[in-house]
Amino acid sequence: MVMLWDWDTDAVKLxxxxxxxxxxxxxxxxxxxxxQTIVTCAADGEVRLAKIQGSGDVSTTLLGEHGRRAHNLAIEPGSPYIFYSCGEDGLVQHFDLRTNTATKLFFFRGSLTKSGFSSCVQLNAIAIDPRNSNLFAVGGSNAYARVYDIRKYKWDGSSDFGNPSDCYCPPHLVNNKSVGITGLAFSHLIELLVSYNEENIYLFPKNGGLGSDPKSSVEIGANEGCKSTMTASGQDFAQPAP
Structure with a gap:
């Protein structure tokens, strides 16, 4: 069920x-x-649209599906039409309500295994930069938050869109396979806030990323001298990167 609340009266309106x-x-x-327009995602993997009529009647429509649970939606700021979804199948989808269609952008994959194949990363969070709606970040069951630029996507499907524009990760978590990202948020200063399970919460400045290939950036010390702010247990403090 979806319930619409009136907080002033502490009552359900619909x-x-x-x-x-x-x-x-x-x-x-x-x-x-x-x-009057609500989008939802759920444990059944579906992404659905609900339209509330003036009479209070509600019609719902299936817009797209994920192979596993779909945890999070990102709404393009100020747009009545565009939003994204992500799910545990590693899929990121783009929706346009003018056509009620879903475009499968890419599967978020981890590093290559010994067999040469990379497994999909279960995605928990997706967020759009409020100052530049072309940029969105995704995160899930590995240590990297990756930022993508939708302008690089070829809508005819002629290119691989799986390569990020930038990646964010605290240096000490780069090779840590036991942590994952549970939440993401952009600030209006183009900072990226990332929360980890079994770890802390980090705030990265715009220039605090590791580049599109994070492992090589760390190896050559591209992040040297950069600072991120870690927020944990109600305390804020600057933590220099190694």
Whole structure:
């Protein structure tokens, strides 16, 4: 169920069945739609659209699917049409409500294994830069938050869009395979906030990334002298990178 609350009266104004067959992980209003358009994602892997009519009736439509649970949506700031989804299958999708279609952008993959194949990273979080909606970041079951530029995507599918524009990771977690990213957020100063399971919360400045190939950047010391701010247990302090 999706429930719309009036916080002033502490009452439910409207509730409706989302159409999902599993736990709804996120429900978001689309901007500039008079709070009449809601998109949802859930444990069944589906991404759905709900339209609230003036009479209070609600119609729901299936927009796209993930092979596993779909945890997070990112809404393009100020757009009533564009949003993204990510899921545990490693897939990132782009949606345009003007066509009600989903475009599969890429599968987020980890490093190559000995067999030469790379496994998909389970994705938990996706966020759009509020100052440049062409940029979005994704994170999941490895240590890297990766930023992509949608302008580099070829809509005819003629190129591989899986290469990020930049990657972010605290230097001491670069080769750590036991941590993963649970949440992402951009600030209006183009900083990237990243939270890790079993670890801390880090704030990276715009120039605090490791580049599109993070392992080589760390090896050549490209991040030397850069500082990130770590926030944990209510304390803020500057932590110089090695």
């Amino acid at each position: 509730e409706f069945h989302s159409g999902h067959g599993g736990n709804v992980f996120q429900a978001r209003f689309m901007p500039c739609t008079g709070d």
